[in-house]
Amino acid sequence: MKTRRMIMVAAMIVFTLFIAGQVMAEPITINWWHSMKGPRGQVVDTMIKAFNDSQSDYVVVGSYKGDYDETVNAGVAAYRAKKQPHILQSFEVGTQTMMLSGAIYPVYKLMKEQGYDINWKGYLQPVLSYYMNANGDLMSMPFNSSTPVMYYNVDLFKKAGIPMLDKETPVTWDELGEIGTKLIKSGVSGGLTCGWQSWTQVENYSAMHNIPFASKANGYEGLDCELLINNPKVVAHIAMLKEWMKDGRFFYGGQKFQGPTAEFLAQNAAIYIDSISAIAKLQKSAKDFKWDVAPMPVESWMKNPQNSIIGGASLWVFNGHNKKDYKGVAAFLKHLSRQDMQIYWHKETGYFPITLAAYEQLKKDGYYREFPYQEVGIKQLTRREPTTVSRGLRLGYFIQIRNIINEELELVWNDTKTAQEALDSAVKRSNQQLREFEKIYK
């Protein structure tokens, strides 16, 4: 009898506590799925913590969901199961898919509806333009943005008697060819190698030389666009790289970054083209030689090279959550673009600060005098107003298209095809993908 009463009392207490807890307004949880691990993941965690500590209405929970493609996949699966996170980080090639998905709450709309009057002019325009729709409305929040630059081995350059490269005026590809010859003569085993070949040698090459990558303003103005990369200029560029392979001035180290980075670190390659985000890796791993950064080379006929285009990822807000949640999402996105957060982000990861104010502040603080190589990418990105050709790429099934370009380029490097054949075939195959994609949204 006595024990039964004890149980009753205990149950009552638990019940009252439960009710009290409910009344005392739990903070709302905002889920953010991202692909940032290792040192970048720690930076992200710090930024989240700063937000959670600054207010008590919301708790942002960041979860690492794997590589970019795995994170997008997790988002797709979760959305289908109606368990989507509030914020999903998706890489730049997935932009078209996300934009047309019907699953998102466009960021410009979110910020407006939640009462944030944001001056989008105060952001780096070449970054924003990648994530805007045809009307110039921002669909996702830029987060980690990078661009390709050229790294070179200072010691090997000195040994070959080559002067150091300028940090603002790019060398021409012809000059780079001569540099390569000198390097090889001085006994270096390889000249140039590059990571992400489609991104650096085709996409960015086209943008900087103002050559359309695809029709319909690179796909911004319609799903019925077609690839145009088999034009004489891009073909000539690829053919030149192929020619360079004969004497080792260029060599292929793999599609992604692991192989090429390893070659640069082992000093098998004196020059290395990759994203600015490789700076962090080189700072840590390049112990036995000095390196520096220069802008991407351009052709001698291009007197005023255009901006390069970005890579990286942006933050997409999913629809289907409570109104209250979105208030927190908006507050969090605002928090991420705060000046101190952006400065911290840039210093720690090498990715661009996305607001001009943060960039100006960094300049004022003398950060770039101390680390001049950190500014090469941002200067290259902002050297001119983006044109409709250089503002970005908007293609359906872009992930497959990049794979196709990668595959076809590999067939050039291993003597199976000529540059013209490979790019023709890449265009043909990619156009099939674009037509398939177009059918879905008809």
Place this chain on the structure above:
Amino acid sequence: MIKRSLFSSKTLPYLLILPQIVVTLTFFYWPAAQGLMQSVMRSDPFGQHSTFIWFANFTALFKDPLYLKSIATTVFFSVCVTVSSISIGLFIATMANRALKAKAVVRTALIWPYAVAPAISGILWLFLLHPSYGIVALGIKRWFGVDWNPVLRGSDAMVMIIMASAWKEISYNFVFFIAGLQAIPKSLIEAAAIDGASPFRRFWTITVPLLSPTLFFVTVMNIIYAFFDTFGVVHVMTQGGPGGATNTLVYKVYQDGFIGLNMGGSAAQSVVLMTLIIVITVIQFKYVEQKVQYTG
């Protein structure tokens, strides 16, 4: 006369198999049905726009020269993996069967690789064979002047994934072969030896025929392994490259569906693979389970 114990209750047997049925339905039939449905649809990744398009995904698939190339790649890869892992497995098993000292240790050591997951085996081999940082690759490039470059050349990449896949399967085959060998009566071999048959002849005319059931079983299992379980190896080592030279059927499903988010096309590919595995299973049941007897 066999003694049977019968349950009077009609529902009890169903109740007892219920958990198994539930598991099978949720984890096998339901996803398979979803895959079948997806394969006749054209839809966006988020499932907002779907149109029923009959068999357009399948016709597109078999018209695609890359898919046909992928079939050829897969067949070549599977044959190489199966042949090399069976022959090496059989060779090692024969040797180990004759070993006198430390028999148990040798056998245990040889079985170990089977416990390694394909992805891990891929990483291990990559650390040996990657042209930029692989120890063995750097060694053969420097000392033997071999121009080894699986990042650039398709044939090198193919050799690399065959090695990594076969290595793991050798252990599996070894286990079955050593069991098979032990079931062969010693008296037969001794009789042949007395009649003056050479070791090679004894192996060829006595061991191999008696081992044939095991051989057949192992072949089927190896083909299934090479077709369906080598995803991890390919993913870690080559990602289907260079130039699509190692893009096997299973890897292509992943690339088109998970990376490329082309749901209809990759579902159609999975259905093709599903049909294939059904056929292999039927063959195995028909021939292996019924006609071949597991006796010495």
